[in-house]
Amino acid sequence: MSNVENDLASLPPNRRRFITTVLGVISGAIAATLGVPLAGFFGLPAIRKREFVWAEAGSVDRFKVGEIVFVLLKPLKRPVWPEEAPKLGVFVSRKADGSFDVFHNHCTHVGCPINWNSAIQRFFSPCHGGVFDKEGRVLAGPPPRPLDRHEWKVEDGVLYAGSIYMVSERLERVGPYHS
Amino acid sequence: MSLGDWLNERLGSRRLIEAFLYRRLPKAVGWPHTLGSATLFLLLVQIATGIFLSFYYVPSVEHAYGSVEYITNEIPFGAFVRGLHRWCASLVVIFAVLHLLRVFFTGAFKYPREASWVIGVLLLGTIFAFGFTGYLLPWDQKAYWATVVGTHIAEFAPGVGEMVARLLKGGPDVGIRTLGRFYAFHVLFLPAILVSLVALHLFMVIRQGIAPPPVGKLAVVRREDYRELYEESKVQGHTFLEHLLRDGMISLALLIFASWLSLRYGAPLEEIADSSTTTYVPRPEWYFYFLFELLWFFPGEWTVIATFWIPTLGFLFLLLLPFFDRGPERSPFRRPVASGAGAVLLSGIVYLTYLGAMAPEPPGRSSDQTVAKLSPDLQKGREIYEAQGCAACHIIDGQGGAAGPDLSKIGSLRDPEWLKRFIKEPQAVKPGSPMPDSKGLAEESLDVLVRYLQSLK
Numbered sequence: 158m159s160n161v162e163n164d165l166a167s168l169p170p171n172r173r174r175f176i177t178t179v180l181g182v183i184s185g186a187i188a189a190t191l192g193v194p195l196a197g198f199f200g201l202p203a204i205r206k207r208e209f210v211w212a213e214a215g216s217v218d219r220f221k222v223g224e225i226v227f228v229l230l231k232p233l234k235r236p237v238w239p240e241e242a243p244k245l246g247v248f249v250s251r252k253a254d255g256s257f258d259v260f261h262n263h264c265t266h267v268g269c270p271i272n273w274n275s276a277i278q279r280f281f282s283p284c285h286g287g288v289f290d291k292e293g294r295v296l297a298g299p300p301p302r303p304l305d306r307h308e309w310k311v312e313d314g315v316l317y318a319g320s321i322y323m324v325s326e327r328l329e330r331v332g333p334y335h336s
Numbered sequence: 337m338s339l340g341d342w343l344n345e346r347l348g349s350r351r352l353i354e355a356f357l358y359r360r361l362p363k364a365v366g367w368p369h370t371l372g373s374a375t376l377f378l379l380l381v382q383i384a385t386g387i388f389l390s391f392y393y394v395p396s397v398e399h400a401y402g403s404v405e406y407i408t409n410e411i412p413f414g415a416f417v418r419g420l421h422r423w424c425a426s427l428v429v430i431f432a433v434l435h436l437l438r439v440f441f442t443g444a445f446k447y448p449r450e451a452s453w454v455i456g457v458l459l460l461g462t463i464f465a466f467g468f469t470g471y472l473l474p475w476d477q478k479a480y481w482a483t484v485v486g487t488h489i490a491e492f493a494p495g496v497g498e499m500v501a502r503l504l505k506g507g508p509d510v511g512i513r514t515l516g517r518f519y520a521f522h523v524l525f526l527p528a529i530l531v532s533l534v535a536l537h538l539f540m541v542i543r544q545g546i547a548p549p550p551v552g553k554l555a556v557v558r559r560e561d562y563r564e565l566y567e568e569s570k571v572q573g574h575t576f577l578e579h580l581l582r583d584g585m586i587s588l589a590l591l592i593f594a595s596w597l598s599l600r601y602g603a604p605l606e607e608i609a610d611s612s613t614t615t616y617v618p619r620p621e622w623y624f625y626f627l628f629e630l631l632w633f634f635p636g637e638w639t640v641i642a643t644f645w646i647p648t649l650g651f652l653f654l655l656l657l658p659f660f661d662r663g664p665e666r667s668p669f670r671r672p673v674a675s676g677a678g679a680v681l682l683s684g685i686v687y688l689t690y691l692g693a694m695a696p697e698p699p700g701r702s703s704d705q706t707v708a709k710l711s712p713d714l715q716k717g718r719e720i721y722e723a724q725g726c727a728a729c730h731i732i733d734g735q736g737g738a739a740g741p742d743l744s745k746i747g748s749l750r751d752p753e754w755l756k757r758f759i760k761e762p763q764a765v766k767p768g769s770p771m772p773d774s775k776g777l778a779e780e781s782l783d784v785l786v787r788y789l790q791s792l793k
Contacts, residue, residue, distance in 0.1 A: 202513070203502045229612050245509075246612025262612065266639065267631065268488030270481065272614040276723040279772065283617040284485070285631055286729040286739020288772050296772040297729070298739055299635030 211310070211317040212245070214259065220251040220316065225273050225291060227262075230318055247307055247318055248273055248280070250291060259307040259318045260293055266300040280304065292328060303328060357577045362548035362569040365579060368442075369546060370586040371435035376534065377587040378428045381594070382466075385421040386523065393473065395519035397512045400475035401608045408605060419598030425467060427594060429623045432460050440657075440678055443666030444547035447559050450658035452540045457655045459533050462526060464623070469522040471621055472515060480609035481618035483510050483518070489627075492643035510611070545570070550666035558664045625692025626685045632738070696731045696738055710788075717788020720781050724774065732792060740771060747793040755786045 212230035220226060230245045248260040248271075264271050264282035271280045271289070279296065280289040288297040293304030303326065308319035325331045344350040392411060394403040407414040436456065439445050445453035472483045487505050491497040506513030548554045548569045557565055610616070620628050627647060634642040653660070661674045668675040710718055721727065729740035746755070754765070759782060762769040774782070 200503055203506045204499060227612075227614055244611050246614070262614070263484065263488070267643070268484045269618050270613050270616055274723070274725045277725055277774070277776070279725060281725050281728040283728070283737070284628075285635075286737050288725075288728065295636075297770045299631065299639060301636050301639050 211319050214247065214249055214309075214316040214318045217251075217311055217314050217316050220249055220257070222251050222253055225250045225275065225278075227273065233317075245318075249316065257309050257311075257316060258292065259309045259316075261305040261307060261321050263305070264300055265295075265302045265305060265323075266298070271304070293324070294326070294328070302326070356542070357580075358575045359545070360570045360575055361546050361573040361579055362554075362566065363572040364549040364551050365546055365573060366549075367582060368438045368549075369579070370582050371431055371438050372541075373583040374586050374590055375428060375431040375435050376538075377583075378424050378431060378590065378594075379530065379534070381424045381591065382421060382428060383527065385417050385424070386527075388417055389421060390523060395473070395515055397475065397515055400473060400515060401605075404474045404476075404605060408603070415602050416595070416598050419602040420594055422603035423594045423597040423601075425470065426622070427590065428463055429467065431590075432463055436460060437678075437682070439547070441668045441675060442547070442550050443668070443671070445658045446557075446662065446664075446666060447562060449540070449544060449547055452537060452544070453658050454655055455533055455537045455540070457651075457657075459530070459537060460654075461651065462530050462533060466522060466526050466530070467621055467623065469518040469526065472518045473522065474605055475515065475609045476606040477609055477613065477616050478604070478606050478619070480510060480611065481613075481616055482620050483514065484611075485618050485620065487514075489643045492640045493648075494640070494644065497644075550668075550670075555667035555670055556665050619695075622689065622693060626688035629688040629692045696734050696736055710791075713784065714788050714791050717784045717786075717791075720777075720785045721788060724777065724785070729771070743789065744792060747790045752786050752790055755789055756782055759785065 210232065212232045214228050214230055219228075225248050227246055227248055230247060246262050248258075248262065250258040250260070252258065260271075260280070262270055264284065264287050266282060266285055266287050269282050269284035269287075271282045271287075273280055278291045280291075280293070281287070282289075282298065282300065286298040287295070287300040289300070289304050290296050293306065295301075295303060303324050305321050305323050307321050310317050310319070323331050340350065389407065392403055392407045392414070394400060404418070407418055409415070439453065439456070468486060472479045487501045487510060490501040490504060493500055502508065504514070504517070505511075506517045545566065548557075548566055554565055554569060627642070630642040630646060631639065634640075661671070663671060665671040721732075726743075727736040729737045731738065731742045732744050734744075750758075758765045758769075758771075759774050760777070761773050761775065762771040763773070777785075
């Protein structure tokens, strides 16, 4: 065993360089031919912008001015299988001017599920003591920004919730919710 | 002619096996050197139990939870096999870390074993990735919310966070594609990486020999003297076969211990995952407690330090340690700065893990017992305390949130007037207090609440 001598001398440097280059090109071609489709297969469905999906939150009459209630969203239609709509719960707040706040139920700190305490009109996150007021502003604890919210619209007396976005401390929209 | 002879004639296998079993180990190689093989053994148990669990487990949102219930409740030995997989997962983390500590404190990562260390740290990362992905598979509340939190934390990576989180989840939410991905990572992708890295790691150990313990002349080894000192140390040591006896004993002891844990404590399964809960309190697996607890120290815009910078830079530093600590001193006593820093860091992680383990019960559970003892007036105060959400941040008798001070003995610390003023307008009493005000609370209710707090002594 172990007596396999290598014979560097019989292979001139030029030829060696040529062979390693060709082997490199072959490896690259194999990697690209397999890698590009596989990377797309893995990554593209995940980062594709989702079509705007509205979900039904309920009849407008259900929501009284000044109250915040938790509702399960009903997706309007169930899209093709992989776009399976997850069951989402939102907090709906109907305001005096007739507009709504539809709050996402994940705390903006690390995503724990918030709950609403109607006695003192505050949202609490159970993990690190995040507290939000009824408009979603941070009152206490570590959350870095106010509660994220859903876009909303009212059609034929029914409230619909759309995609989620983030707001600044002044509650102005600052961009799409990043995930 | 035996089968061994037959193979030997064709492959020269006997010489290989003898060279492997009867090679001499350096002087003073002993029990601490069983930590690596214990980790390897536990990984093998994980592979065996994991393969068998996959016969019954179904990775779909509709069936995952049911199939785990079925494994646990219906299949003979099901609870045991699942329990063993769960407990060995924890033991793997413990033993991998102990192995790393042994290698760190004895300077075994130094020349010429820097690459073994790098592969070892990558293996530790792989083990944590196994933990994170495996946690989701039962699709219960614990699984679902730990993954929601874990992927939220991934979002904090500057620039690429959103993309990374989406790639992990397979879309914007934790759902059907997340489960498929985590399953593929856990049972196909990560095992392939694990086996490759373990093979490399072992190849290096066998090729270079076990690192000499830093005793006697080996406490300080300069590069140019290494070869000679190592050979000298080996002449005085035992053979590998003798050492294997220790490895075998540890492996059996660990398997018996893990079996006992599995029979005694099993593997928990909570309610099925519910993305719309308003009462669930997520907790990570214990070996992520130190990161979860770290979040307390970096609120608001500083969160990214605990969620991204400390874990990332910490891991990179660990990975590249052999290129920072490169002096000839190997004994922990000859390099006090490295040993001291390591000890401080380790104490910090152990302390944070302890804090995580001792975290108070979430508010609102088993409160009946507490309330039963109270007089009607104090009971009313207790009700206000609960209604006002105080328990979200404050602890009384080990129950509540940990964000604010423990109030179990507040009655003997503060007088009623102070409490009243503070609760009403915390910032007026203590500027910068993170506690929200209670200006909306009626004067009468505030008095009742303060009387209740006064009773806590």
